[in-house]
Amino acid sequence: MISAIVLGSLFQGNDMSKIPEIENVHAYQIRKNTDVESFLTFMDIRVLQRNYPVLFHSSEGITQWDFWDDVLFQSNLIEMSVLSSFHFSPATLNPIIKNGRYEGGKHLGIKNIAGTTKKRIKTFKRLFPKVQLAVENSAGLKNNEAYCWTSKPHFIKYIVEKYDCGFTLDIAHAIISSRVFGYSVEEYFNGLPIERCREIHLSSIDYTTNYDDHNLPGGDVLEVFNGLVKSRLKEEETIYLVVEYYKDFDKLKKFYSEEIPKYAN
Secondary structure (H helix, E strand, O other): OEEEEEHHHHOOOOOOOOOOOOOOOOOEEEEOOOHHHHHOOHHHHHHHHOOOOEEEEEEEEOOOOOHHHHHHHOHHHHHHOOEEEEEOOOOEEOOEEEOOEEEOOEEOOHHHHHHHHHHHHHHHHHHOOOOEEEEEOOOOOOOOHHHOOOOOHHHHHHHHHHOOOEEEEEHHHHHHHHHHHOOOHHHHHHOOOHHHEEEEEEOOEEOOOOEEOOOOOOHHHHHHHHHHHHHHOOOOOOOEEEEOOOOOHHHHHHHHHHOHHHOOO
């Protein structure tokens, strides 16, 4: 497993004239809608590629109505990446985005979701033949149809295996979804296509709101990683481990220095 870091998190409170060095980082991830995009040139990213793999991640959903607008706008970044990942959501047409979550909209139906995802995975592979594609499990919400199917483990597994793409596992999202949909944590994770995992996201959970609050991962998330995830990962596959934390550079640096070696190279 290879430890990666979100490039934007390296510049908070730091001089943006150069990328700060941080221990135990062996890949960089570019994310949509970060300050890094407006600061780094494509030549800067090319320089990064000389030493480290570059990943791309977007929170836009692969079933979203304007998915291709997003992909074409970000096409240069995607082409530079070895792995590009997108959320597997929403399950409704034209939902609004509130507090970073989809809400409302007309339900697409399971056949429509599967058909749309199939076409987009196939077209993405044709447009970017050298880039691995992965879909990320979303965090489910009660009484919210935007996540009614795209957060269900067996449907995620069906899509990933049927249409032959990679899986980005967000452990906090999965724990939240297990609570929302009434699964045990073990049952939920057993239903996911972890064997096809290409990327893992670590962060923390606010259990009062069932929301991943993007703090440093605690014992609950790390326990699930060690107990229900790690043994099912394929050793022959390249898998990237990303910590989703952007608030305190010194704390992030310490976590990569002291904790990441326990889980990744």
